Amino acid sequence: MHIGILTLHISLPGCQSLKEKRQRMGGLHERFGRNPAVAVCESGELDRLEASEWTFVAVATSIPRVEALLAEIEEKIQRTVDGRVMEATREIL
Incomplete structure (x- = not known):
């Protein structure tokens, strides 16, 4: 098994509230969490309105498949x- 980690730093210019931030991020948990090979979490910038950080962990039997998922x-x-x-950072374990 191979594991890949993708961390995305996202700028949300003009965001005025936490509610707007959640709407603009558009349900990333629901979209990507359905795939059993992917785990997703908001990993940083929780209290900042104009920024968000998300981390995705993908697991697959080959490195090319992990890279394709990410x-x-x-x-x-x-x-x-x-x-x-x-900013997007990737790490393959």
Whole structure:
């Protein structure tokens, strides 16, 4: 088994409330948590309105599959979240 960790730092310019922050992040738990090979959590910037940090852990039997899962997550977030990915870090264990 191989494990990959993707951490995304997302800027949410103009965000005025925690409620708006949750709406703009668009239910990442529900979207990515359905996949049994992926775990997701909001891992930082919990109290900042204009920023959010999310970590995704993917598990698969091969490194290329782990990398594909993480790439798919990052691409989908860049397309669907009302914010801008400022930094993305990946680690394969």
